[in-house]
Amino acid sequence: IAGITQAPTSQILAAGRRMTLRCTQDMRHNAMYWYRQDLGLGLRLIHYSNTAGTTGKGEVPDGYSVSRANTDDFPLTLASAVPSQTSVYFCASSPARGNEQFFGPGTRLTVL
Amino acid sequence: GEDVEQSLFLSVREGDSSVINCTYTDSSSTYLYWYKQEPGAGLQLLTYIFSNMDMKQDQRLTVLLNKKDKHLSLRIADTQTGDSAIYFCAASGGGADGLTFGKGTHLIIQP
Numbered sequence: 105i106a107g108i109t110q111a112p113t114s115q116i117l118a119a120g121r122r123m124t125l126r127c128t129q130d131m132r133h134n135a136m137y138w139y140r141q142d143l144g145l146g147l148r149l150i151h152y153s154n155t156a157g158t159t160g161k162g163e164v165p166d167g168y169s170v171s172r173a174n175t176d177d178f179p180l181t182l183a184s185a186v187p188s189q190t191s192v193y194f195c196a197s198s199p200a201r202g203n204e205q206f207f208g209p210g211t212r213l214t215v216l
Numbered sequence: 217g218e219d220v221e222q223s224l225f226l227s228v229r230e231g232d233s234s235v236i237n238c239t240y241t242d243s244s245s246t247y248l249y250w251y252k253q254e255p256g257a258g259l260q261l262l263t264y265i266f267s268n269m270d271m272k273q274d275q276r277l278t279v280l281l282n283k284k285d286k287h288l289s290l291r292i293a294d295t296q297t298g299d300s301a302i303y304f305c306a307a308s309g310g311g312a313d314g315l316t317f318g319k320g321t322h323l324i325i326q327p
Binding site: 119144145146147194196198202203204205207208209210 | 224246248249251257258259260261264303306308315317318319320
């Protein structure tokens with residue numbers, strides 16, 4: 105693989121279910137990010153990680169959790185999905201904080 | 217923290233130049249970026265400019281930076297239908313999360 109991959113591509117989920125969105129990069133980038141994109145609201149940062157083993161909260165972290173056990177993977181978990189979490193989710197990585205970010209293709213999530 | 221503003225829509229005729237504008241608030245922003253998002257896809261880095269530069273040109277793209285006014289623009293010469301997309305401005309202002317994105321400008325191409 106080259107770049108950033110996300111899985112699944114799309115998912116329909118019942119409210120209350122737990123869901124993990126996967127993100128993997130093979131560029132050995134230190135920093136990784138999760139955004140959600142909603143019409144009229146642009147990109148909003150959910151969580152980030154500046155290096156393996158550390159994570160931080162972004163603008164809209166409630167209802168989401170992340171982990172960064174290694175450099176390559178940065179999964180995003182919705183512990184109990186709600187309809188307001190219906191969105192397109194993008195994972196991104198960068199060599200370091202403040203550098204250009206490279207984006208994955210996105211996961212379209214619908215919570216019913 | 218950093219705030220990045222863009223107009224939401226821009227409509228241009230095919231063959232004309234498009235100018236997409238962006239303002240930011242943090243004067244310490246080191247890098248400023250332009251991303252392009254085509255329908256159903258992720259964001260693709262188009263170009264960037266370092267804060268000590270005034271202009272950067274790359275084929276049909278010209279980036280202008282007015283650091284005094286904290287104003288960034290992206291000019292696309294000879295706009296084509298393939299340029300139809302959402303364009304995001306981003307600034308590497310302060311904060312632990314690295315980049316702050318504008319809400320994106322929808323570029324609409326009229327025949």
